[in-house]
Amino acid sequence: MPKNKIQHRVPWKLGLFAANQAPRCHARRKYDGSRCQAPAVTNKRVCRIHGGASPGAPKGNQNALTTGLHTAKAKADRRAAKATIRQMNELVGLINSTI
Numbered sequence: 380m381p382k383n384k385i386q387h388r389v390p391w392k393l394g395l396f397a398a399n400q401a402p403r404c405h406a407r408r409k410y411d412g413s414r415c416q417a418p419a420v421t422n423k424r425v426c427r428i429h430g431g432a433s434p435g436a437p438k439g440n441q442n443a444l445t446t447g448l449h450t451a452k453a454k455a456d457r458r459a460a461k462a463t464i465r466q467m468n469e470l471v472g473l474i475n476s477t478i
Contacts, residue, residue, distance in 0.1 A: 404429055 404415035404426035420431030447453055 404431070 398418065401418040404417045404419050405424045406415045406426070406429040407413065408415070415426055415429060417426035417428060419426055423431035425431040
């Protein structure tokens with residue numbers, strides 16, 4: 380084989396070589412503690428199966444449902460309404476006992 384002959388490389392072998400050189404997932408198996416061995420997602424430590432493709436939870440408290448039911452004003456209004464109902468029940472009880 381002459382020295383100046385350029386060795387022909389198959390394109391799919393180059394891609395396979397690059398895929399084999401990719402960083403591996405850092406997740407561990409439960410049953411034996413060994414690593415996952417799947418390629419990690421770009422700029423992540425884990426593969427797509429173990430959460431590398433997920434951007435994570437939304438920032439802040441965007442998922443909270445605010446109804447105003449537990450605000451200080453709503454609680455004070457409920458206390459006042461219960462006190463009024465209690466007084467009305469006492470009056471009705473007094474009226475019924477005198478009849």
